[in-house]
Every structure is written in C-alpha cells, then in structure tokens.
Amino acid sequence: MAVSEQEWTPAFPGQRPPFQPGHDLSTRHGAYSPRRVDPLATELVALVDADPAVAWLTAADRPALWAWARAEAQVQLLTEYLERAGEAAADGVGDLDNDAVKSAYLLLHRAEARALSGRARLGLDPLSRARLGRDVAATQVDMARLLSDARDVQDAAGRGGEPS
Numbered sequence: 001m002a003v004s005e006q007e008w009t010p011a012f013p014g015q016r017p018p019f020q021p022g023h024d025l026s027t028r029h030g031a032y033s034p035r036r037v038d039p040l041a042t043e044l045v046a047l048v049d050a051d052p053a054v055a056w057l058t059a060a061d062r063p064a065l066w067a068w069a070r071a072e073a074q075v076q077l078l079t080e081y082l083e084r085a086g087e088a089a090a091d092g093v094g095d096l097d098n099d100a101v102k103s104a105y106l107l108l109h110r111a112e113a114r115a116l117s118g119r120a121r122l123g124l125d126p127l128s129r130a131r132l133g134r135d136v137a138a139t140q141v142d143m144a145r146l147l148s149d150a151r152d153v154q155d156a157a158g159r160g161g162e163p164s
Helices: 034-050 059-089 099-122 126-159
Strands: none
Touching: 034 059, 059 099, 099 126
C-alpha cells in the first residue's frame, strides 16, 4: 500500500517521505533489476534477430538467446557501475575494501562467464561460428555423397547390373 506525499506527515523534522513503488534509490548497478536488464537484453535479441548472418537460430533457440542477452546486459551494467566506482576512487579500479565493489567484481566475472558460454552455444563468437560452418559443410558433403550413392544404385538397377 503506497502512501501519497499529501497523506504523509513526517514523524520528526527532516524525515524523508516513504519510498514510492518503482523507486530506484536503492539500486546500485541494476544487474539484478529486470527494469534495467530486460530493455538491454531485448535490444541485444533484436540485433541478433535482425542479423542475416545468424540465420541458423530458430524459435527453439529463444530461451538460450534470451539467457545470453540477459548475461550480456548484466555485464554491461556491472561494467558501467565499476567504471563509476573506479572514477570515484580515482584509481580506475574502485575501493576493493568496499563489499559492494568486491561483490560487483565477482558478479561481473560470473556474468561474463555466462555470456561467453551463451555466445559459444549459440554460434555468436568466431570460433563457434567456424565450427558450426564446418559442421554444416560436413553434413552437406555427407548428404551429397549419400545422394550420389543412391543415384548410382538407381542407375545400376535400371541397367540391371551391380552399383559401381
């Protein structure tokens, strides 16, 4: 139940009004906030969807694509937060004695690992894309060989002989 500022009266001088629903005053980096993560993730998914070079992704890949995009969005938010912390500390790193900064670095490491894994699984990094291309080419060669063998068998059957 939200209390409007007109209904609220301070209990003592200098007391701040109660937090309203949807406030972001307690948000540090936003990596846990769907309001901050989801718009960035949606943008990343749209970029991948619009890229004709990743035509192999289908509707069945949506959950994995969304998980990757959320991890990438968290990386972006945490990186921005840690850059601000580094600027505030004037050393480019941030106050590593501060638990919030230490926790953000640990969370950044985990988010980067999830993003890296997602890129590899979806074929969005150069190595996995090359492996995917190799696998597709090998499959096409195997299919061509099977079709050629089937054609040889069919031709031999038409001539009444053995396949070559």
